[in-house]
Amino acid sequence: MTTHLVWFRNDLRIHDNLALAAACRHPNATVLALYIATPGQWHQHQMAPRQAAFIQGHLNSLQQALGERGIPLLVKTVDDFAASITVLREACETHRVDALFYNYQYEINERQRDAAVEKTLSNVMCQGFDDSVMLAPGSIMTGNHEMYKVFTPFKNAYLRRLREGLPECVRAPDVRPGGALREALTAVELNYPQQDFDHTLFAADEKNALNQLRQFCQQRVVNYDTDRDFPAIEGTSRLSACLAIGALSPRQCLHRLLKEHPQALEGENGAVWLSELIWREFYRHLMTYHPKLCRHRPFITWTDNVQWQSNPVMLRAWQQGETGFPVVDAAMQQLNHTGWMHNRLRMIVASFLVKDLLIDWREGERYFMSQLIDGDLAANNGGWQWAASTGTDAAPYFRIFNPTTQGERFDKKGEFIRHWLPALAEVPDSDIHEPWGWADKVGVKLDYPRPIVSHKEARLKTLAAYEAARKGEA
Numbered sequence: 001m002t003t004h005l006v007w008f009r010n011d012l013r014i015h016d017n018l019a020l021a022a023a024c025r026h027p028n029a030t031v032l033a034l035y036i037a038t039p040g041q042w043h044q045h046q047m048a049p050r051q052a053a054f055i056q057g058h059l060n061s062l063q064q065a066l067g068e069r070g071i072p073l074l075v076k077t078v079d080d081f082a083a084s085i086t087v088l089r090e091a092c093e094t095h096r097v098d099a100l101f102y103n104y105q106y107e108i109n110e111r112q113r114d115a116a117v118e119k120t121l122s123n124v125m126c127q128g129f130d131d132s133v134m135l136a137p138g139s140i141m142t143g144n145h146e147m148y149k150v151f152t153p154f155k156n157a158y159l160r161r162l163r164e165g166l167p168e169c170v171r172a173p174d175v176r177p178g179g180a181l182r183e184a185l186t187a188v189e190l191n192y193p194q195q196d197f198d199h200t201l202f203a204a205d206e207k208n209a210l211n212q213l214r215q216f217c218q219q220r221v222v223n224y225d226t227d228r229d230f231p232a233i234e235g236t237s238r239l240s241a242c243l244a245i246g247a248l249s250p251r252q253c254l255h256r257l258l259k260e261h262p263q264a265l266e267g268e269n270g271a272v273w274l275s276e277l278i279w280r281e282f283y284r285h286l287m288t289y290h291p292k293l294c295r296h297r298p299f300i301t302w303t304d305n306v307q308w309q310s311n312p313v314m315l316r317a318w319q320q321g322e323t324g325f326p327v328v329d330a331a332m333q334q335l336n337h338t339g340w341m342h343n344r345l346r347m348i349v350a351s352f353l354v355k356d357l358l359i360d361w362r363e364g365e366r367y368f369m370s371q372l373i374d375g376d377l378a379a380n381n382g383g384w385q386w387a388a389s390t391g392t393d394a395a396p397y398f399r400i401f402n403p404t405t406q407g408e409r410f411d412k413k414g415e416f417i418r419h420w421l422p423a424l425a426e427v428p429d430s431d432i433h434e435p436w437g438w439a440d441k442v443g444v445k446l447d448y449p450r451p452i453v454s455h456k457e458a459r460l461k462t463l464a465a466y467e468a469a470r471k472g473e474a
């Protein structure tokens with residue numbers, strides 16, 4: 001009799017789960033599953049309470065789905081990753097485990113933990129899988145066997161590889177020979193602050209996640225390239241929360257997309273959405289190749305010399321959506337109320353924090369992580385380094401978004417702004433992006449802050465700060 005243990009981490013699903021499928025391949029093996037909650041480590045990583053609630057919901061449906069297949073899910077809680085090594089050793093001893101199966105995580109702390117686990121479990125066969133990506137980090141390299149630094153050639157190489165052969169999806173496991181579990185399940189509760197999330201926006205179980213993916217690919221992906229930049233339109237998939245915790249895999253996204261739009265790989269319908277999925281891969285591959293990114297170091301070294309301002313009052317105004325710039329404030333309200341923010345707005349508010357307030361991008365990275373239901377180190381770090389011009393293939397430092405004209409371009413009539421800022425409900429469309437100009441003219445007092453900075457002056461100050469850093473004068 002052989003016993004296989006599947007260690008679930010950021011892969012909370014039964015369909016297309018490479019580690020789970022491999023563990024179940026042996027028809028007579030006893031298969032057990034384990035999840036280790038590490039609240040102390042999550043605090044260190046600023047995990048958002050909404051993401052914790054999302055994980056807890058998915059763990060409960062995972063436990064149910066595994067139970068129906070005869071696989072018990074053991075849930076343990078320890079403080080941090082170091083303590084989880086002991087839990088694994090004990091679980092392997094208690095259950096006489098012969099082989100451990102898990103899906104790789106590419107962040108540095110996670111990799112160090114996994115290396116320590118493999119060393120400790122010298123009598124257990126350990127197998128890891130590249131499950132959270134379409135193609136494994138290290139498989140798409142330049143002719144000089146280096147990681148690409150620029151997205152477009154990476155994407156072209158990626159698409160070429162996909163055209164040569166698609167990564168397969170694996171089936172959910174069959175019911176084990178002993179049948180479904182008979183004992184009642186105990187609800188999983190994570191010992192971490194929780195904040196409820198909107199179940200109509202974010203699929204609370206795997207079945208709903210797959211439905212959301214199917215509906216998006218059948219109905220909305222065709223308009224994605226025209227709609228995706230306008231936050232008042234429901235133009236994007238909102239699947240990031242599921243992808244971040246592994247309730248969906250990127251291979252499932254790829255296959256569903258190609259089922260509905262087979263020409264997406266050739267640049268037709270759906271190609272732009274596929275390109276976004278490849279951005280996700282780009283940041284994961286980059287982080288694996290450059291672990292300093294996990295330590296929040298900038299990719300472009302000289303940008304570490306920028307003299308950031310320490311300004312807790314301004315930082316708080318940004319966090320609370322009280323900057324006096326309507327598109328920035330509405331976006332921050334969306335984040336604070338739902339745990340999600342539209343991609344265009346993430347770029348605008350990140351640029352505002354860094355380039356209008358000259359506040360260190362790491363403050364924004366941390367705050368996002370503490371609020372996002374889709375918090376993901378690689379994508380978040382990549383997005384912040386892009387906006388702050390510290391990353392590879394980032395916006396050049398002298399490109400500074402004007403928050404007012406960005407609002408005018410992407411929320412022309414202010415529909416999104418009015419939804420999140422009811423204080424501006426009466427402001428006419430033509431003045432919605434600079435409401436105080438209108439309010440002063442007509443003598444209305446708004447329950448809304450005046451702009452906390454002058455964009456024009458802030459822009460010049462920021463340019464000077466970056467230029468001084470670049471010349472090594474800072």
Ligand SMILES: Cc1cc2nc3c(=O)[nH]c(=O)nc-3n(C[C@H](O)[C@H](O)[C@H](O)COP(=O)(O)OP(=O)(O)OC[C@H]3O[C@@H](n4cnc5c(N)ncnc54)[C@H](O)[C@@H]3O)c2cc1C
Nearest residue numbers: 236237238239240276280343346374375376379380383384
């Ligand atoms: C400052 C900043 C911080 C960000 N932080 C995160 C984060 O913590 N977690 C996260 O998943 N994404 C992050 N992003 C990327 C992007 O904003 C979100 O993935 C996207 O808004 C999620 O919405 P969606 O699922 O509707 O995306 P869609 O437009 O439907 O895209 C499909 C999927 O592709 C991936 N994706 C899309 N755009 C990007 C991108 N630019 N970089 C990496 N992956 C992408 C996501 O997994 C997304 O679910 C960040 C971007 C910026 C500029």
